[in-house]
Amino acid sequence: MTVAIYPGSFDPITNGHIDILKSGAEIFDKVIIAVSYNANKEGFLPVSTRAELIQECVKDLPNVEVDCFEGLTVEYAKKRGATVLLRGLRTSFDFEYEMQLSQTNHALYNNIKTVFLITKPEYNFISSSCVREILLNKGDITNFVPEAVAKYLTAKCGI
Numbered sequence: 566m567t568v569a570i571y572p573g574s575f576d577p578i579t580n581g582h583i584d585i586l587k588s589g590a591e592i593f594d595k596v597i598i599a600v601s602y603n604a605n606k607e608g609f610l611p612v613s614t615r616a617e618l619i620q621e622c623v624k625d626l627p628n629v630e631v632d633c634f635e636g637l638t639v640e641y642a643k644k645r646g647a648t649v650l651l652r653g654l655r656t657s658f659d660f661e662y663e664m665q666l667s668q669t670n671h672a673l674y675n676n677i678k679t680v681f682l683i684t685k686p687e688y689n690f691i692s693s694s695c696v697r698e699i700l701l702n703k704g705d706i707t708n709f710v711p712e713a714v715a716k717y718l719t720a721k722c723g724i
């Protein structure tokens with residue numbers, strides 16, 4: 566049984582993240598989507614809210630689990646018996662960063678392999694940071710995030 570961890574900030578989760586997650590769930594026996602956080606660094610949404618929103622989006626995916634972790638991704642992967650890290654690629658900028666991250670993680674734990682999936686063109690430009698920026702300016706985020714997430718965020722921001 567191959568367990569993959571899909572780590573990220575997911576602040577908030579977007580349609581691009583969901584696309585990678587669904588593809589990963591078709592490839593691996595189990596995918597744990599894990600919200601990484603740093604207790605000393607506040608995000609846009611509290612970690613528990615990010616996880617709750619993800620849970621709502623993945624409720625129809627039986628081999629997907631939602632979790633949160635602090636610290637090194639490889640230590641979390643060891644603890645969960647995972648041998649794969651799942652990551653998404655949009656641009657060559659993502660590639661440069663992700664290659665370094667993947668090589669670092671492998672140097673820390675040689676049982677872990679990073680598998681990259683390339684995003685669909687329609688999600689290529691979507692990022693959590695652009696969703697946050699649109700929200701702060703009271704714009705329309707409905708095409709960028711799952712319905713339940715849009716509903717929560719627009720209510721939170723009084724749009």
Ligand code: ADP
Nearest residue numbers: 572573574575581582652653654684688691692
């Ligand atoms: P991190 O802080 O770890 O980069 P993110 O939540 O920004 O966390 O991203 C998690 C993963 O999802 C990363 O591999 C990132 O490249 C990927 N990702 C982000 N947005 C998209 C998108 N629109 N399409 C595909 N992959 C994406």
